[in-house]
Amino acid sequence: MKWAVLVGGTGSNLHALLEQGIAVSLVVSHREGVGALGIARDYHVPVEVITAKTYPDRAQYDQALRYALQKYQIDAIAMAGFLRWLTPATIDVYGGRILNIHPSLLPAFPGLNAIEQAYRYGVRWTGVTVHFVDEGKDTGPVVAQLPIRIDPGDSMATVEERVHHAEHRLYPKVVEAMDKGWVALGHDGKIQWQVSQEEVAKWVSGLYSA
Numbered sequence: 001m002k003w004a005v006l007v008g009g010t011g012s013n014l015h016a017l018l019e020q021g022i023a024v025s026l027v028v029s030h031r032e033g034v035g036a037l038g039i040a041r042d043y044h045v046p047v048e049v050i051t052a053k054t055y056p057d058r059a060q061y062d063q064a065l066r067y068a069l070q071k072y073q074i075d076a077i078a079m080a081g082f083l084r085w086l087t088p089a090t091i092d093v094y095g096g097r098i099l100n101i102h103p104s105l106l107p108a109f110p111g112l113n114a115i116e117q118a119y120r121y122g123v124r125w126t127g128v129t130v131h132f133v134d135e136g137k138d139t140g141p142v143v144a145q146l147p148i149r150i151d152p153g154d155s156m157a158t159v160e161e162r163v164h165h166a167e168h169r170l171y172p173k174v175v176e177a178m179d180k181g182w183v184a185l186g187h188d189g190k191i192q193w194q195v196s197q198e199e200v201a202k203w204v205s206g207l208y209s210a
Ligand code: GRF
Pocket: 007, 008, 009, 010, 011, 012, 013, 014, 036, 079, 080, 081, 082, 101, 102, 103, 167
């Protein structure tokens, strides 16, 4: 599978995917000058920067995005810090082949600043979620999650560090599982595992033991 990674930030998840050996054929950023672009260049991955100010509306923005994805014959998309909602037209084309990583245990704390939202709320557990992207906001079917404990006295910075560490463990494994065809999104909108129950259990326990 040829993957595109959609970014907009420091690129630490992009880095984790590249280190895992995922075939990243394109990196798209919605922002100039972000760390993720430097990482893409270090790994010789082609880059497209598509900024919102160049396109008058979401439909035209996404048309430019689809054009870039088609130019590189992209099969699947991993979103990692791309702060734009995809339009239904894009989700239709790549339906069931778009993953996103979100830094909370969805459905809790969707949207921006999820780590801070969880910290300020005072939950004792938060975590990270990898899910398929649908037309809602951080609502798509969940593939896998890792929990993170927040103890009294933990600083925001400590929690952030734990969350990012968990992201870098989880995302490459889920992308790899989809890449190998182990997991897919069914036409009924439900997660389908294409391997035996035993293998799924082994895969899941591998997530926790790293
Ligand atoms: C991650 O926390 C991810 O969960 C969220 O955006 C952040 C991107 O970080 N969607 P990075 O650019 O991968 O370091």
